[in-house]
Amino acid sequence: MVDKDILQHICTAIETPDPDETVKAVEKAVDFGVAPLEIVGALTDGITTLGDKFERMECFLPELILGADAMDVSMKLLKPKMEELNLETGPAGTVVISNIQGDIHDIGRDIVVTMLRVAGYQVEDMGHDVKPNLMIDKALECDADIIAVSTLLTTSLPFAREVLRLLDARGLSGKFKVVMGGGAVTPEYCEEIGAGYGDNAAAAVKLVKELIDGGDSK
Amino acid sequence: MRSNIFEYIRRAQNGTYMDENDFNMKLFRTCSKLVKEYDIKFDKEKIVVGDEAMADRLFKASLDLCLEMGMFCVDTNRIIEFTMEELQTALMLAPQEMILGEGKDIRVMRARKFDDGYRMTVCGGCPGTPLPEELFLPIMMSYAKEPLLDIIIPGSLVTVDGMGVETGGPLEIRACRQEMMWMREALERAGRPGTHIYAAGESSATELGTLAICNPRYMRISDSHMIPVLSELKTDKIRLSRVMTGYEYPAFTTSLIDPIIGGFGGGPEGAALVQAAAMIMSTTVYGVDMHCLHPIHNKYISGSTKEGLWVDSITGRAFAQNAPLASLADAWTTAGAGTEEILYETAALAITQEMSALHTDSLGATNGVYPNCSGLESRFFAEVTLAAFNQKLTVDEANELVLRLFKKYEHGFENPDLGLPFPEVYDIKTIEPKKEWNDTYKRVKDDIAAMGLNFAF
Numbered sequence A: 001m002v003d004k005d006i007l008q009h010i011c012t013a014i015e016t017p018d019p020d021e022t023v024k025a026v027e028k029a030v031d032f033g034v035a036p037l038e039i040v041g042a043l044t045d046g047i048t049t050l051g052d053k054f055e056r057m058e059c060f061l062p063e064l065i066l067g068a069d070a071m072d073v074s075m076k077l078l079k080p081k082m083e084e085l086n087l088e089t090g091p092a093g094t095v096v097i098s099n100i101q102g103d104i105h106d107i108g109r110d111i112v113v114t115m116l117r118v119a120g121y122q123v124e125d126m127g128h129d130v131k132p133n134l135m136i137d138k139a140l141e142c143d144a145d146i147i148a149v150s151t152l153l154t155t156s157l158p159f160a161r162e163v164l165r166l167l168d169a170r171g172l173s174g175k176f177k178v179v180m181g182g183g184a185v186t187p188e189y190c191e192e193i194g195a196g197y198g199d200n201a202a203a204a205v206k207l208v209k210e211l212i213d214g215g216d217s218k
Numbered sequence B: 001m002r003s004n005i006f007e008y009i010r011r012a013q014n015g016t017y018m019d020e021n022d023f024n025m026k027l028f029r030t031c032s033k034l035v036k037e038y039d040i041k042f043d044k045e046k047i048v049v050g051d052e053a054m055a056d057r058l059f060k061a062s063l064d065l066c067l068e069m070g071m072f073c074v075d076t077n078r079i080i081e082f083t084m085e086e087l088q089t090a091l092m093l094a095p096q097e098m099i100l101g102e103g104k105d106i107r108v109m110r111a112r113k114f115d116d117g118y119r120m121t122v123c124g125g126c127p128g129t130p131l132p133e134e135l136f137l138p139i140m141m142s143y144a145k146e147p148l149l150d151i152i153i154p155g156s157l158v159t160v161d162g163m164g165v166e167t168g169g170p171l172e173i174r175a176c177r178q179e180m181m182w183m184r185e186a187l188e189r190a191g192r193p194g195t196h197i198y199a200a201g202e203s204s205a206t207e208l209g210t211l212a213i214c215n216p217r218y219m220r221i222s223d224s225h226m227i228p229v230l231s232e233l234k235t236d237k238i239r240l241s242r243v244m245t246g247y248e249y250p251a252f253t254t255s256l257i258d259p260i261i262g263g264f265g266g267g268p269e270g271a272a273l274v275q276a277a278a279m280i281m282s283t284t285v286y287g288v289d290m291h292c293l294h295p296i297h298n299k300y301i302s303g304s305t306k307e308g309l310w311v312d313s314i315t316g317r318a319f320a321q322n323a324p325l326a327s328l329a330d331a332w333t334t335a336g337a338g339t340e341e342i343l344y345e346t347a348a349l350a351i352t353q354e355m356s357a358l359h360t361d362s363l364g365a366t367n368g369v370y371p372n373c374s375g376l377e378s379r380f381f382a383e384v385t386l387a388a389f390n391q392k393l394t395v396d397e398a399n400e401l402v403l404r405l406f407k408k409y410e411h412g413f414e415n416p417d418l419g420l421p422f423p424e425v426y427d428i429k430t431i432e433p434k435k436e437w438n439d440t441y442k443r444v445k446d447d448i449a450a451m452g453l454n455f456a457f
């Protein structure tokens, strides 16, 4: 019964979202000896509800970011316990993302980044107006699974394609999956240049999940 | 130039340092606090805002927001801070009347107030919409041909001689000059060579294109160019370079303000607050003569959402009552040319803007993404504003009408009907609407007339 209350507390705190309260609740659960996997389950339930609320416009981007922050801190807190028990603690995969060169429309990217974090991915967010080669350098540096490119400007599309051309030129074709989105990108364009396409943040998460879980990402 | 631009550049270099994420989250907290403190409430049944006291409170809250947040420069991570005196001086100096254009094609652009006897200035065009090269001139001619459109805004050229334009690359220069050459040609062929071109140089995402057109062959000083505020309450060196571009080439300038509803300001109330604060900041830092307002619905983008209409309506009222500015609201629709929905969206936007002391920055069919646009829906926009004005609609009557119109198009948000590309709705030789599109227009106009709007003709 106590366990159930504690878990409910975690779930509500992250759904609120209140990062401090979430951490307190997680600490309490650990002190009471609740199994780490159950704690992760409660955290996941809470953040999923928050994500659904965001989709329905019942909460806003900053709240989703707070929820994702609460999740991050809690997972760090649980890490030693999970390691003790030989449980998997790593992220579900790593995604390098930016608005490509010339594009500064970052709201959509912010949403995609947050939804990916909520879904448990490690996200290296390089910001906006990023040169294609720098994205590749970053992907190598953090041993990423996916390079995700966002652009809303048709005039920045040539730089999006350049990511694939440079991967080829640097002998890295196939090392990373490349996915794209944002208003200027179309599914036909992605098909033509050999990238994955996502229409919105939920589609971005689905796409990344398919590509990583599909097992052929590296 | 009204802005003390050198001082603001200095602050962008030396202001307080802040992490961008911290700025974003501080904005959310500050907006949430102010929305509560000033009791600002979105009511989805009161889209055309008549609550004078709430509009006054929004204005006061937005001054507080400017003082608490400042404007963030993303290149330097520094905050440009303001004093109340600076903000109020800038608002006081903002132009109340401008002569746009040349010769007999001039139009007077006013900072609107309620009941001053003037109606809106109507801008026609397809703001920033990427247009195929071969269609640029005919599409722009379809707007130039409409006498009810007072001023014209260009679409974007994303290829030049078949070559893709790259952001910041050499073709941005060529694209912007070509855009202006075709705009001039369209206006000359329609016999109105002096008409004001609003937001000239749409084909350039950087300052390159704007600099390239500072010559009377392209952008005249009686035209205007656009300087965006980055969402939310941010600027950068490219935007400040556009301000500097105007320092010795005094064409008119307009801001572009895109608060995200559901973004860092919060819901519609926070977005209205951010929009109002961005208007004050861009008047102060950029010294702009006009404003382009464009709230974004974070799921559907469109200005025709209830939230989008309300945000424009309350901001329009707040400034008309407290510090009139010449503000042109974007009228962005989900649907495209050729559909009934775009006309109902147009009517809802037109009535709301006219009743909220705003001007229009014209229609962005399909939210500015596809070239599914034409002069006819812009004409319709003008006709609706004229009817609403002549009929002296009350706020309640206007609101009721907008709510009824909303029912006619709301289904499109989830499943948009993007309509048809220009050559399918217009004859591209005569530049006249094809029969089907004209019939649709007449049908919808009759329907809206039956709802109680008295069209002049």
Ligand code: B12
Residues within 6 Å of the ligand: A102, A103, A104, A105, A106, A107, A108, A109, A111, A112, A148, A149, A150, A151, A152, A153, A154, A155, A179, A180, A181, A182, A183, A184, A197, A198, A199, A200, A201, A202, A203, A204, A207, B127, B128, B129, B130, B156, B158, B167, B201, B202, B203, B204, B205, B206, B226, B228, B229, B230, B231, B232, B256, B257, B258, B260, B294, B296, B297, B298, B299, B301, B364, B366, B367, B368, B369
């Ligand atoms: C807001 C906005 C701005 C703001 C941006 C503020 C900011 N910090 O982001 C400001 C005012 C600064 C701005 C400036 C400009 N803009 Co603008 N802008 C918009 C607008 C109205 C909305 C964009 C938005 O935020 N949408 C809401 C978010 C939530 O949606 P989203 O970005 O599409 O993201 C979603 C999906 O696309 C997807 N997604 C996004 N990224 C990714 C990545 C991956 C990997 C995946 C899978 C999915 C995915 O998931 C997201 C969440 O669901 C669009 C219109 C439109 N139809 O989109 C024009 C638009 C994009 N802008 C346009 C233009 C022309 C400009 C300017 C050149 C204007 C000017 N003359 O200066 C400048 C260019 C600045 C630059 N260098 O980038 C054009 C682009 C035309 C084109 N195709 O090239 C558009 C289409 C409008 C228009 N017709 O004018 N703009």
